[in-house]
Amino acid sequence: MVKFGLIFSFLLNGINTIHCQESRIHKTEVSDSINEFIEKKYSGYKHLKFYNELIDGKQLIEAEFQQNHHRYSLLFDNNELVEVEIYIDFDKLDSLLKNRINTLLNEQFSSFKLIECQIVNPGNSQYYELEISGTRSGHRGFYEMYFDKNGALIEETKLTIEPIPTQF
Amino acid sequence: MKKISLLLLLLIGSSTFAQNLTFYGLLPAINQTGRINSKFNYNFFASTTIDAFREKVNSVEYPATDFQLYIQPSIIYVASTKFNLAASYTYQRNNPFNGNFTNEHRIWQQAIYAIPLTNGRITNRFRFEERFIQNKITQKYPISTRIRYQIGYNRPLKGKTLDKGEFYFTTYNEFYLSLTGAKNATYSENWSYAGFGLELGKVGKVELGYLFQVLVRNSKQDLRYLNLCQISWITNFNKKKSDK
Numbered sequence: 207m208v209k210f211g212l213i214f215s216f217l218l219n220g221i222n223t224i225h226c227q228e229s230r231i232h233k234t235e236v237s238d239s240i241n242e243f244i245e246k247k248y249s250g251y252k253h254l255k256f257y258n259e260l261i262d263g264k265q266l267i268e269a270e271f272q273q274n275h276h277r278y279s280l281l282f283d284n285n286e287l288v289e290v291e292i293y294i295d296f297d298k299l300d301s302l303l304k305n306r307i308n309t310l311l312n313e314q315f316s317s318f319k320l321i322e323c324q325i326v327n328p329g330n331s332q333y334y335e336l337e338i339s340g341t342r343s344g345h346r347g348f349y350e351m352y353f354d355k356n357g358a359l360i361e362e363t364k365l366t367i368e369p370i371p372t373q374f
Numbered sequence: 375m376k377k378i379s380l381l382l383l384l385l386i387g388s389s390t391f392a393q394n395l396t397f398y399g400l401l402p403a404i405n406q407t408g409r410i411n412s413k414f415n416y417n418f419f420a421s422t423t424i425d426a427f428r429e430k431v432n433s434v435e436y437p438a439t440d441f442q443l444y445i446q447p448s449i450i451y452v453a454s455t456k457f458n459l460a461a462s463y464t465y466q467r468n469n470p471f472n473g474n475f476t477n478e479h480r481i482w483q484q485a486i487y488a489i490p491l492t493n494g495r496i497t498n499r500f501r502f503e504e505r506f507i508q509n510k511i512t513q514k515y516p517i518s519t520r521i522r523y524q525i526g527y528n529r530p531l532k533g534k535t536l537d538k539g540e541f542y543f544t545t546y547n548e549f550y551l552s553l554t555g556a557k558n559a560t561y562s563e564n565w566s567y568a569g570f571g572l573e574l575g576k577v578g579k580v581e582l583g584y585l586f587q588v589l590v591r592n593s594k595q596d597l598r599y600l601n602l603c604q605i606s607w608i609t610n611f612n613k614k615k616s617d618k
Contacts, residue, residue, distance in 0.1 A: 229533040229540070253492070257533055339454065347412055348455075368612060369415045369450045370458050370486045372499055372526070373405055374548075374565075 227260040228268065236267060239285045248273050289327060296323040296336070306357030307336070315340035321348075333360060393596040395436070399426040401585060401604040408611035410449075415612070417460070419446040422470075423602065441600075443470040458486045479506040479515065494529025497546075505555070518555020520562070524548035531570075538575040544583070545569070559590040569604065578609035 233241065236256050244251065254271040259281070267282040281289035296304065311318050318340035326333050334353045339346065348365040403421035410416055423442040430436070448462035466478040484501035501522040506515040526546030530536040550563035569583020587600040 227537040228535060229537075345412070366409075366412065366612065367452050367455050368610070369407060369417070369452050370456075370488050370495075370497055371405075371407070371528075371608070372486060372497065372524070373403065373419060373606065374421070374444075374446070 228257045231256045231258050231267075236269075237285050240267060240269065240282055243287070244269060244271070244280070248278065250274075251278075291335070292325045292328065294323055294325055296320050299323070299334075303334075303353075303355070303357045307334070307353055310353075310357070310359055311338065311340070311351075315342050316344075317341045337365075393432065393592075393594070394599065395429075395431055395591070395597075396599040396601070397425045397427070397429065397436070397441075398601045399441070399603075400424045401602040403604060403606040405606055405608040406611070407450075407609070413452055415450040415452060417446075417448045417450055419448070420444065423600070425600075439469065440471050441468065443467040456488045456490070460484045460486070474510070476510060477508045477515075480504070491529075494527060494543075497524070497526040497528070499524040499526070499548075507556070516555060518557065519553045521551050521553060522548055523551075536573045538573055540573050542571045542573070542579075543569075544571060544581070558593055559595060562590050564588045567604065569606075571606075571608070578607060581606040581608060 233254065233256060244254065248271065251271040251273045254269065257268040257270070259266040259268045264283070266288070269278075269280045269282070271278050277293040279289075279291040280287060299307075315338070318338050320336060321339055322337040324335045326335055332355045334355075336351045336353065338349045338351055340349060341347075348367055350363040350365060352360040352362070354360055401421055401423050403419065406418045408416055421442075421444045422440055423444070425436070425439050425441050428436065428438045444464070444466050446462055446464040448460050448464075451459040453459060461483045462481070464480040464482065466480060467475055468478070469475045480503055482501050482503040484499060486500075487498045489496040489498070499522075501524075503520045503522065505518045505520060507518065508515055524546050525548075526544065528542060528544035531541045531543055533540070536542050545568040546566070548565045549561070550565075552558075552560055552562040565585060565587050567583055567585045569581050571579045571581035573579050581604075583604045583606075585600075585602040585604045587598075587602065589598045589600070590596070591598040
């Protein structure tokens with residue numbers, strides 16, 4: 207998942223090339239304040255994993271875990287939470303929002319299939335990220351589409367899918 | 375006591391008559407992938423299998439030699455992140471630098487289904503081959519068919535994605551089942567591989583691994599074991615990840 211909020215701000219600033227690099231780190235390498243924040247706010251979490259994220263030279267910490275059958279991804283900058291992503295079932299969205307998004311997708315694609323849906327930054331700056339496999343002008347492609355909390359399209363990115371590598 | 379004697383006789387007998395051969399060698403390979411359009415990619419894979427050591431088995435000399443030259447261009451249809459289809463014309467030359475060489479022209483079709491895991495990915499590959507192997511006596515190329523199933527697993531060793539300067543692990547086992555045409559056995563071959571690779575960025579990846587090939591080499595079901603050190607250079611010209 208591309209860290210859209212952070213990346214979007216870079217795009218607005220005119221930086222078009224995003225360099226992301228991540229590596230797994232142990233819980234003990236993460237500050238107490240981050241660990242305590244997760245323990246307190248997301249008690250009962252499962253499968254917690256931490257990653258060092260290097261996004262355009264900026265060092266961030268990503269925490270991934272599950273709670274109540276939802277997958278979470280939190281992004282911290284200097285111990286401060288900067289982004290929350292929750293993987294959710296699209297059908298569980300508000301029906302008005304769901305209808306608006308569906309209408310827009312039906313306008314954009316002759317046929318489409320929803321692969322994944324996330325709520326990003328639940329609260330004031332909330333938006334939705336959807337991964338779509340869709341057909342447009344007879345060509346099928348993969349897209350990341352971003353919607354605001356009213357269901358308006360903010361941005362879309364066409365994804366390039368790499369072949370699954372094998373030899374012989 | 376009689377039973378033990380019989381068992382011993384069978385064991386001794388089978389070791390006397392079994393003509394299993396074991397070789398050790400190198401397998402350098404190049405693997406290049408590039409995009410044709412958003413749906414189709416091409417792949418060019420080439421390798422050579424080198425038997426690195428001279429051996430003498432049951433008074434028969436087996437000199438160090440090049441066993442095989444393998445050239446495999448293919449077209450890949452990327453149906454989704456999890457499912458790919460591919461087809462190829464492949465050329466294989468056995469004993470390429472000896473007078474007793476044989477050519478093989480091969481056409482194949484395959485499907486790969488990947489299962490993403492929290493750590494890494496499992497791949498299932500089914501391949502159907504139509505083989506045209508040269509008969510040196512008749513100089514004809516009779517058709518034979520074979521099906522192969524490969525189950526593989528690969529994962530980056532640092533984090534979720536493979537970044538420049540990071541290592542990855544890859545392994546697979548492949549079962550070869552000969553269906554029609556000339557064959558020594560139905561379950562005729564098995565390949566097992568495990569290797570580690572390093573992502574070098576624009577230059578591609580280098581991978582070093584151990585490949586163990588078992589082949590039924592004659593109608594008596596004698597086997598040929600091939601222990602290979604495989605070194606691969608893997609490049610992908612698809613640099614751009616997404617289009618805005």
